[in-house]
Amino acid sequence: MSSYSRAGHSSTGHRSSSGTSSHTKSTDAHTSTGRRDTVMNRAAAGRSHTSGRYKKKRRNRLDITQILLIVIGVLAVILIAAIASRGCGGGSAAGGATESDIVQESTVADGAVTVNGVNIYGMTQEEARKAILDSFDWKMKAKYEDKETDVTNLMADKVDQLLEEIYASDLKPGETYEVNTENMIEDAKAEAALIAGNWNMAAKSGGISGYNKETGKFEFSEGTKGLVIDQDKLAQAMVDAIDKKEFDAVLTAETKEVAADSSVQDKYKTMSTYTTTTTSNSNRNENIRLAVAALNGTIVKPGQEFSFNNTTGARTEEKGYKPATAYLNGEVVQEPGGGVCQVSSTLYNAVVFAGLKSTERHAHSYEPSYVTPGEDAAVSYGGPDFKFVNNSEYPLAIKASFSASDRKLTIALYGVPILKEGVKIRMSSEKTGEIDPPSAVYTEDGSLQPNQEVQTKAATPGSRWSTDLVTYENDKEVSREFFHNSSYRGKAAQIKRNSSATVATNATEATAAAESTAAETNAANESTAAHETTTAAPSSPGGETKAPTTTAAESNEGPQETTPEPEETNPVVEANGPGSN
Template sequence: MAVQNARNKGTGARRGGSGRRRGRGRGRGQGPDMAKIVLIAIGVVIFLICVAVGLQSCARSGRQDAGSETSTEETTTEPETEIEAEITVNGIQIHGLTKSEAMEKVLADMGWKMKVTFGDSTEELPNLMEANVDAVIEEALAKKESGDYTVQTDGLDDAVQVEVKALAAKWDVEPKNGSIASYDKSTEKFTFAGAQTGKKIDQEKLASDITAAMKAGEYDKTITATANEVQPEITEAQARDNFKKIGTYTTTTTTNKDRNENIRLACAAINGTILQPGEEFSFNKMTGNRTTEKGYKPAGAYSNGVVVQEPGGGVCQVSSTLYNAVVFAGLKTTERHAHTYEPSYVTPGEDAMVSYDGYAGPDLRFVNNGKTAIGIKASISGQTLTVSIYGNPILEDGVTVSMHSEKIKELDAPAPTYVEDPTLQPGTEVVAKAATPGSRWQTNLITKKNGQVVSDVLLHNSTYKGKAATIKRNTSGTVAATETPSTESAAAPSESAGESTAAETTAAETAAPTTAAETTAAPTTAA
């Protein structure tokens, strides 16, 4: 009964309480309602903080994605799958491995250490089987079937040839023909050197030995390369017997001592030069910069159409004389330039202008396209300048070459230069210096066989500027009083020959060119 009563009281209390809920809400029930509000407020704050943090995180993530999108795409790679089938390659189980792991395992089992030796040199070959190992594993993966696979040497011929050719290029020794080797300036004679035997790797045998070792699985084998002797085409005795002057040319200089001294220095710089087969000659490199420190004297040179005194004036006559000898000898010209104005010591179109400031400038270059070395002799005696090429003839017997140049167009001279002369009558003009027209020349290379022309081809064209006339006149309207000239007055200096400068170049000598006899030579191409 006590329990039952208690229950009844409780029930009654709940129910009674229900009847008094409004009253308690304004009294004792105020505490719990405030707690709920506080909890809700805290929850809202936490929610807002989470939202803010989430937004910041998203923003950072977005910026990172935008900045590294390309990088992620480039670096992301699909993970390699493992080989599921029971597969062996050369007896090596690769089940459960990735392709790269399988490659590494099979290649390691091969123990590739193949080498090739020749004399004191040893070269290790790259693993030529690697490509075929890769192909076999790819085939096994494509079939996805269990099985045993063996790596073959099929299709490796090209790879073997690449390695063999590389080794041959390193170890081959070209034979050397007997030819001149040095020049004795005291005796003015060239000395000779004996021929040398060459060596050529037997590429066919080496390729066969490498392939056989791979087929036998001898991947660590050391193979010895063999070579065959290669005899020179020309012995020392033959070189001596055939040695001769193969090209020569002579020009006449002026009486200007300083200019002739410059010519002598340039001749000394190239005299005795020996050019090996395939080697290129450079006039500027041989003489270097023509400076007063080297002894070169100021001499007439054209600069912007005006004759000036410049160290080295006159050396263009040496380069032009050399050029003719080079052409007659059959050597291959690789660089040649015409002067700014027509030269007179060689036929226009057959000159070779040079200029050098120590770094660059127009040059005369040619290559020894013969089979033996050639030598150069250059000298000046009095006013006679001669340059000759010595060596074994470049072409067969009976072949000669020569140049033929002709003017194909005359160009107008520049506008005249007027000079005021108050001693002249007003309106009077006097030509103090006549104009010289410019010109364009065509030079052909004539090749003859036993005296008969077999080739007549264009070698190059050359264009030369004209020179303006100098005209005196009086535009003042009055005539100035003149004084009686002194009998001791000095004569005006004459305009001496002009030579090369970096701006404009020519050699306007009064000496006529001297034509050399034709010699054995080949058609050349001049720049």
């Protein structure tokens, strides 16, 4: 007989020979206590000697139920603990951390997780990255002769890729990983290219190095060999060292020689030639000769900007420049260097014809007589200049000459042509309008009858010109682009008059009257003269299309003069004024 008591309640059970059992239930005053006692009484009845009617098979079923309840309870506790742990982690993220913070602060699941033998358990992704890279002890270098440089750690990207996968997945303790070092040749080639970029030495082609004025020939320099790193071999050496885990290897770069272009001298030709005719004025021609001598043999390197004023220098009497007719602020004066603008204008045409880029160009104050208006280039030391850039890949030379016997001024550019065979570039200028001339200039002449006027020179209106850049291929026009505009002043009429009521009785009286009147007229003209002559757009192709009006004549060397020969009288030019000469 056995008994079980809980909360003032007892039950007794008896097992009988017939296998039946009798069971006495007692109720407690409280319902909850009664329920618990009922379960306990049933369990006790199974062990009672008075439970003869409760079969043994029934007792076994109760034992299994208890075991199941215990197992379910244990699993429930484990599940609740796991959910609570995840909830704490989620609550931290929900508490305001950014996605970046979560990635950096997240750690690998409990248990050892190794990458190339490095246990990253408990580390952030950045800590794991540092630990793995430190384990490689990367000290790889590349070397050539006395040059040496560090090789960028090529394992870093591979480590980053692997860690991104690890920290983005649910891990199980005990997992191991290896950094994938396959297919690293492209990364190695990129690193080899960077190293080669710092060490490669390009071959230098020969070119014009000078000009012998005694022989009239240009001198050429020999080219130098180049040196390039064999990038493919260097990249493969990096990959081989990584495969062997030789992260501290010093790799010797192999090189290949690049021969210089020994035939560059054969490429040099006359790029363009332009010729104009001067006047019979001896002083002006001497100034042209001096400017030509300063210009002849000038070497312009690739990318260099040439300046006419800097090359010829100041045009002074100390250098031998002669006074020649020029305009200064609207007045005819004698200035040293008069006529030099014909040299700059001739050079300008040669530059354009060669396909080179002019960077500064100005029109004259008055229409030139030695080139087509719109195709001139005025210069004045300390003021307007003519400049161009050598936009070819080789040095070029300027060859200038002046023949006093036939008064021919010729400028040729010598270099490696930048225009294709059969391609020519020319300027085409068209007069687009006129500008009213200034007021007439009166000169008193007492020898004339009272109030008599005699015009000695007619007025000349100013003009506006538009210039196009025309490209020909095999003598056929293929393109036409607006180049620039130019404006030129007009010239006042010259009139003699006698504004007095008497006729001068002697030359002294007539001269005094003439000087007084001329001074007054010039002052009036200076205040009203148009100033539209020195502004011109830099010479670069534009867009408008216009009909050509002039075509340059050709010789066996290139274009020649395109305008009629100037008058034998001294040409009207501007030396050091706002325009030029």
